[in-house]
Amino acid sequence: MARIRLQSIGESLSRNTFRQLKFIIPGAVVTYVFDTHHVVLGLLAHSEPSNLARGVHLLYLILFALLSLALGSCVVGLFLYVLFVPWIQGVELNYRSWRESPILSSVIPVLTASILAGWSLLSITLGKWSRLGYIEGTIGASGLYALTFGLIGLLPTPKFHRV
Numbered sequence: 001m002a003r004i005r006l007q008s009i010g011e012s013l014s015r016n017t018f019r020q021l022k023f024i025i026p027g028a029v030v031t032y033v034f035d036t037h038h039v040v041l042g043l044l045a046h047s048e049p050s051n052l053a054r055g056v057h058l059l060y061l062i063l064f065a066l067l068s069l070a071l072g073s074c075v076v077g078l079f080l081y082v083l084f085v086p087w088i089q090g091v092e093l094n095y096r097s098w099r100e101s102p103i104l105s106s107v108i109p110v111l112t113a114s115i116l117a118g119w120s121l122l123s124i125t126l127g128k129w130s131r132l133g134y135i136e137g138t139i140g141a142s143g144l145y146a147l148t149f150g151l152i153g154l155l156p157t158p159k160f161h162r163v
Contacts, residue, residue, distance in 0.1 A: 016153070020154050023146045023149050023153065024146075024151060026146060027143045028147050030144075031143045034140040034143065036126070036132075036143060036144050037144070039130045039132060039140065040065070040122075040126070043061065043125065043129055044062075064124065064129070065125050071117050071121060071122075072118045072145075072148070074114045075114045075145075076152065078111040079111065080152070080155075085103055115145070122137075122144070123137055123138040
């Protein structure tokens, strides 16, 4: 009996892993090809040479870069909260009917707004103040977000067994 349970956990784990790979692989490839992570770090460190060539006011660059980083961190934090709220508060959540849950109905809209605002701001930041330009900046931001979503999706969620 215990062996069957272990096999079903293994099947579920591998099925989830394969589902997340469709985000991780393209996100990692895009992030690597466009070197998005180094470009973002370069913008935050003000070391990218295109900043001086374009004569960009560094205050706006710092503001946009830090705000996109803060929103990205907010997305990660809210995703982790949604995943681990059953462990934190000891309640079982029905993610399919999230509007009926007092916890999820307040977190999901903030998470959605953070994703949209963070991705848009990162795309604009990469497009305006990096060597990538707007098209490659948008693709790079999408790759970075896809990689992040895929890696967060690999985290195990707590399972409650109904008695």
